[in-house]
Amino acid sequence: MRALQSRLPRKPHSSPEWRQALQFLASSPCGATEDVLELGHGFSRGMLAMLVLAGLATVVIETLSGDGPTRKVGRVRITDAGKRALEE
Helix, strand or coil: CHHHHHCCCCCHHHCHHHHHHHHHHHCCCCCEEHHHHHHHCCCCHHHHHHHHHCCCEEEEEEEECCCCCCEEEEEEEECHHHHHHHHC
């Protein structure tokens, strides 16, 4: 955890990649799964973890059930701090 915190930029929202991720999350009211963010949009899991550590995003665990086994899925959502960072 400490290693990730030492890699946080002073103004994380100033990073173009972070800003792009926050803009995508802001346009997704229900958030997005890590797989969609990583595979569909090219955001690394490490960068997403840093957004969470910086308080700009959060992960909400949802339980999905259907015909098959029950699964837990993590959705990344923007926080109020992340929305404020986009306004700067």
